[in-house]
Amino acid sequence: MKVNMVGAINNALELAMREDDRIVILGEDVGRDGGVFRVTDGLIDKFGAKRVVDTPLEESGIIGASIGMALAGLRPVPEIQFAGFMLLAFSQLVNHAARYRTRTRGTMSVPMVVRTPVSGGVRTLEHHSDSPEALYSHIGGLIVIEPSNPYDAKGLLIKALRMQDPVIFLEPTKLYRLFKQEIPDENYEVPIGKANYMRKGNDLTIITYGTMAPLVQEVADKKNVSADVIDLRTINPVDEQTILESVKRTGRAMIVHEAELSFGVGAEISARIAEKAIFELSAPIIRVASPSIPYPFPGYEGFYLPNAKKIGDAIDRILSV
């Protein structure tokens, strides 16, 4: 089938729900409305209101109840309408979802997949464009996934829905309908914790994910540089092995993400490279990210988001060393 990311996720949910009747989707407007981005469109007709549940407007309630459902043997797939509003459920995620397994020494677990749209570039109102992957990755016990294309979105989601762990599944709104891709009709898995080479080269490694992945690839192609472009796909646990393998080969590392610069995923990856491959680097590591300030109102997002020029300049800089 040829689908965009919305279609791929919708299809993954449908296949998984057919395979496993413990799966229940719940969230604000996920039923009749099909979600504000139409990701769950049609699922209420296929599986009924028992399995596709329109909840009251209460994020902490949605996640807290999902934790209870998971502990009791269901496989909830809560949708939080925008990542900015998941903070209202932060306590449930950090204090409970992440800790239940280790708290009970593996005897109780919380198999749930929390889906939420992330990142900007689509001129939305305040709090609708946040990139919170580092917040959740900082919490041991939560798996954090962020696909950048329809193929990965479907395979990663199917895999996540078969796992025993709480998964934060971040869906970049900008990529929801940006492009279509030919993907298999049937079930397939994309491994979690494994990055993907989008492109191979010799002079530079660019590590990226989410909204920035297609942009980085485009810039690297246009500039015709010999660069590895690695799409993390899973933020936590990070695929350190692939990163180090590439960086040791190219000797230059750049990390590109849309989230704010400071204390972000780029910092974590830089630290790992510095710890384990610093003597193999021929240039300082460069991070390209949004400034260390909250995501602005839409009128300013053009001044805020990393764009092709900013990425291109950074490539020139690192290659000139």
Add this chain to the structure above:
Amino acid sequence: MKKQVYSCGIDYLQVMDEDGGIDLQLMPSIPDSKIVEMYKWMLFTRNLDAKTLSLQRQGRAVTYAPLVGEEASQIGVALAMRKDDVLAPSFRQHGIHIARGQPLDDYFIYWKGYEDGSKSARSINALAVCVPVGTQVPHGAGVAFAQRYMGKDAATVAYVGDGGTSEGDFHEALNFAGVYKLPLIVVIENNQWAISVPRKGQTAAETLAQKAVAAGIRGVQVDGNDVLAVYKAAADALASAKDGPTLIECVTYRMGMHTTADDPTKYRAEEEVNAWKARDPLRRVNLYLTSKGLWSSQLEQETTEQHQRQIDEAVERAEQFKPDPRGMFETLYSFMPDALKEEEDNAVSNNFWM
């Protein structure tokens, strides 16, 4: 032993019926000129709403939340509030901001997508527009706490939607205000829908006003399309705010889409919308004022034209607004950290990579 330890009921208040008839016993003692003023503000709000919607459709405004149908639930409160009272709005209360004196230019700058439009909130004693549903209500409780603490003769009005009453923050705020008997008025603008979820999907409770009961505060339900009932409930609550909080549920209806990104035909029937047209908040006041010789179709037309001129001029001025992206950096902290300064300088010297 078994005995009843508590019982309660919720009053419903309507002063003006759908055809402009008045319940004289409930009529607040205000001159007719005040009712004309209410009507003009409702008309202005409706004209402004239509303009913003059309700007959004032309790509000249960002995602917008229309308020058509909910004018009385906003203007009735706005005109009952005193200057020193503080407003803690949600994201659909454009009518109150404007009636409390927000410069129109700023309104349009906000809806063009710039923080700069929020600069004047302070001057009208309003908090900033609040997008995360329900989270403004605890702020309202805090402002009320400060008003009490500072010995001010003022109260706080926090707005929330029917959907917002499901959030923990809403309940925590009522509870907080109840414990300290704070001068807080929480207005639920119950427009029957939270995007696609109907009122009944939010709570098994018969009314939203009864949410006050568990917090031990006063609660009342009013006809939210009756500006006089809304005004009276707000004025009464404000007058007794020194004795503690009140929860006011305004029963109204969202005549338009949730926001410009929404398609209501997906989840609600046209008949439902049509049924509410007869209960329009402007129509009944128009009938009342016309019957008293205080309004006419000619006045209506002249006033609308005047509003449109005023609005168009503000749009023109807002179009001249020059965004300054350095504001993102300069206003983040009360001081400038070195590392942030470096990020800013870098952005400026590269012209923000534009």
